[in-house]
Amino acid sequence: MHEARDSTRRGYSADFSFSTADVSLLHSDMAADGQAIISSDHALLDLCVTPRPVNMRGSFAGTWDGHRFEPLGDIIFVPPGYPLHLRWDGNGEQYSIRCELRGKLARHRFRNRMDWTEARLLASLDISSHSVRLLLRRLAEEARSPRRDTRLLVGAIATQLTVELSRYLEFVTDNMAHGGLSAWRLRLIDERLEKETVPPTLVELAGLCSISVRQLTRGFLKSRGCTLGQYVHQSRIDAVKRLLATQESIKSVADAVGFSSTSSLAQAFRRSTGLTPRSYQQRIWRSSGSGHS
Missing domain, CATH: 1.10.10.60 (Homeodomain-like)
Structure with missing residues (x-):
């Protein structure tokens, strides 16, 4: 898994590599008053299954003002080529599921076709999609206990995850002016x-x-x-x-x-x-x- 810098990966428990997705089950030791950068050439999702560190927030380096840091949800998305700077207070342990989508469809949807507007980048810091959450959990389960046809199934899940996530993010901007709540x-x-x-x-x-x-x-x-x-x-x-x-x-x-x-x-x-x-x-x-x- 390619990442520039990320101190949250210290102490990760397992990596599972497939042709369409890399899945990591992370157990991280978070340093007090920490900082980290997550960067990837691929679409990257992180689902935190325990509370994130106190006051954890993120900023897309090179796109937002250096002083702007927004709060994070339990699912965050880091678009390819958009480094995410993290800051937090306090320390402790964190358990999370991290997935890089590596298929051709993911590259096309998130690198070539997606217009990374301000609204979409902000939405990436809190992906509130029930479908995305369930698919990430399913990927982690399959990676943790591989069985017959696991690679085939992971490919299908990764494809569905790519479609659900791209629909979710396309929906963010397109529908703000078309009947959404104020x-x-x-x-x-x-x-x-x-x-x-x-x-x-x-x-x-x-x-x-x-x-x-x-x-x-x-x-x-x-x-x-x-x-x-x-x-x-x-x-x-x-x-x-x-x-x-x-x-x-x-x-x-x-x-x-x-x-x-x-x-x-x-x-x-x-x-x-x-x-x-x-x-x-x-x-x-x-x-x-x-x-x-």
Whole structure:
């Protein structure tokens, strides 16, 4: 995997190379008050399955002003030829899935055809696509436990991932002026999700935005490239991650986020992250040196 500099790769656990994609399962030791640069000749995706370091943010070197650093989501995309500068505070461990898309289709879509506008670069720092998330997890599972026809399957997944990601990024700019929600409505939705962990209903969000449920769902899809249900679900999982870092009881976390039982929480959490709530919690405690067992 070609990268210019990236101190986050220290301590990575495994690399798997295929003709259409390189997949890395990373366990990184993040230095305090760190900086790094991620750069690649290929389209690069990174899915962080544990919380990113405190105040982690990124800037596209040579494209943005040197003082501009934007916050990162749990999935980031680094376009070919666009080095990403990272900064963060504090230290700790980070587990992530990293994938370079190396096929001809990826080169054509992301290097030759894609117009890297300001809006697309900004969207690359927080890829909120449910499809992209599931495909990255599927790639990691196949790489971790290769079986008969793994290379064939990885090629198919990489192709689908390329198509889903390019559609998502093309959608960002093309739909901002065609029926998407206004910035203030998107902000109201985000504020509601941050304020209360129990998920809102569509009726509640529509009332908050002073529009119909149909206008809400259609406009949100055009603005964010994913359904409102997928977005709310991921926000809920993010809330679970935050609570697991501070509370020992899985049941109290399930109650706080509105799951009917610990088993339903575990099922949703594992489907999204590949980890059980308890194993995720133990990783967080180990990395923080909290001494929990």
